[in-house]
Amino acid sequence: xxxxxxxxxxxxxxxxxxxxxxxxxxxxxxxxxxxxxxxxxxxxxxxxxxxxxxxxxxxxxxxxxxxxxxxxxxxxxxxxxxxxxxxxxxxxxxxxxxxxxxxxxxxxxxxxxxxxxxxxxxxxxxxxxxxxxxxxxxxxxxxxxxxxxxxxxxxxxxxxxxxxxxxxxxxxxxxxxxxxxxxxxxxxxxxxxxxxxxxxxxxxxxxxxxxxxxxxxxxxxxxxxxxxxxxxxxxxxxxxxxxxxx
Amino acid sequence: xxxxxxxxxxxxxxxxxxxxxxxxxxxxxxxxxxxxxxxxxxxxxxxxxxxxxxxxxxxxxxxxxxxxxxxxxxxxxxxxxxxxxxxxxxxxxxxxxxxxxxxxxxxxxxxxxxxxxxxxxxxxxxxxxxxxxxxxxxxxxxxxxxxxxxxxxxxxxxxxxxxxxxxxxxxxxxxxxxxxxxxxxxxxxxxxxxxxxxxxxxxxxxxxxxxxxxxxxxxxxxxxx
Numbered sequence: 001x002x003x004x005x006x007x008x009x010x011x012x013x014x015x016x017x018x019x020x021x022x023x024x025x026x027x028x029x030x031x032x033x034x035x036x037x038x039x040x041x042x043x044x045x046x047x048x049x050x051x052x053x054x055x056x057x058x059x060x061x062x063x064x065x066x067x068x069x070x071x072x073x074x075x076x077x078x079x080x081x082x083x084x085x086x087x088x089x090x091x092x093x094x095x096x097x098x099x100x101x102x103x104x105x106x107x108x109x110x111x112x113x114x115x116x117x118x119x120x121x122x123x124x125x126x127x128x129x130x131x132x133x134x135x136x137x138x139x140x141x142x143x144x145x146x147x148x149x150x151x152x153x154x155x156x157x158x159x160x161x162x163x164x165x166x167x168x169x170x171x172x173x174x175x176x177x178x179x180x181x182x183x184x185x186x187x188x189x190x191x192x193x194x195x196x197x198x199x200x201x202x203x204x205x206x207x208x209x210x211x212x213x214x215x216x217x218x219x220x221x222x223x224x225x226x227x228x229x230x231x232x233x234x235x236x237x238x239x240x241x242x243x244x245x246x
Numbered sequence: 247x248x249x250x251x252x253x254x255x256x257x258x259x260x261x262x263x264x265x266x267x268x269x270x271x272x273x274x275x276x277x278x279x280x281x282x283x284x285x286x287x288x289x290x291x292x293x294x295x296x297x298x299x300x301x302x303x304x305x306x307x308x309x310x311x312x313x314x315x316x317x318x319x320x321x322x323x324x325x326x327x328x329x330x331x332x333x334x335x336x337x338x339x340x341x342x343x344x345x346x347x348x349x350x351x352x353x354x355x356x357x358x359x360x361x362x363x364x365x366x367x368x369x370x371x372x373x374x375x376x377x378x379x380x381x382x383x384x385x386x387x388x389x390x391x392x393x394x395x396x397x398x399x400x401x402x403x404x405x406x407x408x409x410x411x412x413x414x415x416x417x418x419x420x421x422x423x424x425x426x427x428x429x430x431x432x433x434x435x436x437x438x439x440x441x442x443x444x445x446x447x448x449x450x451x452x453x454x455x456x457x458x459x460x461x462x463x464x465x466x467x468x469x470x471x
Binding site (some may be wrong): 056079080081082083084085086087089091093094095096097105106110111119152155156159 | 386394395
């Protein structure tokens, strides 16, 4: 993997909801294998930023390219780009009418990227990797939040993505389940996955992130290594935010 | 009035009631079979991004919800043919079964479309987002993720609509459709035996609708498993 390869390029990203200017101009390059944690107060626009990256939200202005391909272009093949950009949601969003295994197999089979047998083998392997081999035939409803989130990660990994987006993946979990999800994410980071993680888990950001960006009022207020941003913040907003959460 | 006279009435009235019951079930089943696809199409038009399609769907639902079914029946059976005779086809005729079917279909179609719309909109956005974020198309996401969940959600309301259409079919009595109520009226006209006859009409509906309700709760249980 070429560490200098730019996986995500964001230039002048703005997003308005009516009169509400949620993102006011974001520029960032994210490199292959990099783990970027996005922190900031709620309502600061960090989730909106993440959702613009795979165009779940339409950017009002600006350019985003994923592996050199523009996803903000009106003519972009969004489905094609999304196939290698996995996303994990705060509310898990597992498909309740499918078993755990079918949740994981769903996209590769529907998109005819794998045969049923291949997808099934891959699903079993991924579910073992996230520690849920014994739950493959369970319905999502019967699982704990932490287990559901690990299935959701396996479901995203089933598409063999090279970028993973995490939208507050542990915010809806009971405290005792946060660890099991962060463990899976940590392992993924160690294996060289390019990750953008919107999170309130400062410990995770400090330990795993290559770069932390602090977003407030729709712009990146400060960025750098965890030691720089969290250990020695320069921006008063960053300082004030960190004093509240640390 | 004892039980044996009630049973005597049932035996005596049965040929007429059976005739009527067949007609009732026939118009109800045909109406529902046609109304379901009509409801789905209307619902998809209503959720479409094209304003014209949305307008047509909303207009249709507005007319049906905003006017009594009896008025609609009379309009289709008497008023529309008169206009067609005057303007296009002087010898145009519509029979009472067709007019009743059209009325019931238009009604059930409008109401089922609203049932489908409510169900589709009650599937959380997160379901669509999860599927789309995997690169699955809008159409496939609808087919595999949203509609299967929507159908589970609206199943009880759909059974309820079947029951309503079955009961509404008696309104077509007023057009002269030979359904159960009409046939009961014929028997009462001959015998003046109102109490026993209308008791049996009520019992017939109660039995059919109870069976439907049992079937629906069994189905719901299976869907939930």
